[in-house]
Amino acid sequence: MEDVVLVRIYGNKTELLVDRDEEVKSFRVLQSHGCAPQLYCTFNNGLCYEFMQGEALDPEHVCNPKICRLIARQLAKIHAIHAHNGWIPKSNLWLKMRAYFSLVPSEFPDQLIHDRFVREVPSRQVLEQEMAWMEEVLSGLGSPVVLCHNDLLCKNIIYNEKRDDVRFIDYEYSGYNYQAYDIGNHFNEFAGVNEVDYSLYPERALQLQWLRAYLEAHKEFKGIKPDVSETEVELLYVQVNQFSLASHFFWGFWALIQVKYSKIDFDFLGYAIVRLNQYFKMKPVVMGLTLPE
Structure with a gap:
C-alpha cells in the first residue's frame, strides 16, 4: 500500500453533471498549492493520480473537535488560493443549478418511481420559484467567491x-x-448519505468553533494577522446557514438526474426527496437569522 496509484473511470452519463475540463483545471491548481495528490495522467474517460494514504471519514468523525479543526484549516487553505493575474472570479452556482434543473426528468418509465416522484417532489413551478428567490436573496449576502471543493462529504475527507x-x-x-x-x-x-440523519447537522456552538478556526486559518494563509472578531464569526454563521439551503437544491436536482441515468444501486429518488424536504423545513429557520450590524 506504500506505492499505489488510483485510476478513476467516469460513470455513465456523468458528463451531464460534471465539466471534466474544469475538474482537471481545479485539480492542477490545487496540486500546485499542495492541496491535492499528484495527477499522473488524464485520458478520455478517466484519470490516474496518487493514492491518498489514510482513512475516509464518517459522520461521527467530522464532529470530533480535533478533526473539525483540521478540516476547517484545510478548507481555509483552499479558499485562500488567489485567482491568477488579478482575475475576479464569478460563481457559476446558479447557472449550474439551472442546468441541472433542465435535466431533471418530468416522467420515469418505472410506474412506481414515477408515482412517487409526482407525489413527493414539488412541482417544477414551485422549484423554479424557489430557485429565483434563492438567487436573489443569497447572492446579496456578500459572501466572497473563492476556489471551492463543492462536494465535501465525509468520504471525500x-x-x-x-x-x-x-x-x-x-x-x-x-x-x-x-x-x-x-x-x-x-x-x-x-x-x-446512506442513512441521512439531519439531527447530526452541527449545532450552533460547534459551528462557531469551526468557523472561528476557519477564519483564523484563512487570515493566516492570506498573510493577515489572525485576529477574528465575534462579528466576523457571526456574519459567516448567518451566511453559511442560509447558503446551506442552496446545497439541498443542488444535490436534490443531481439525485433526480441520477434516478434516470445511474447504474448504482442506491435510492436516488429517496435521497432527492429528503434533500428537498430539508430545504423547505430549514428555510424559515435559517432565514430568521439576522446579519450582525
Missing part, C-alpha cells in the same frame, strides 16, 4: 493519523463559488 492531517479528494464539482456555500454544503454532509 481523508484523515492520516500518522501525519495528523486531513486532505480532500474528488474534485469533480470543484470550481469558483461562494465561500459560504462550500461550508454550508459541508455542514449538511454531517448528516451522512
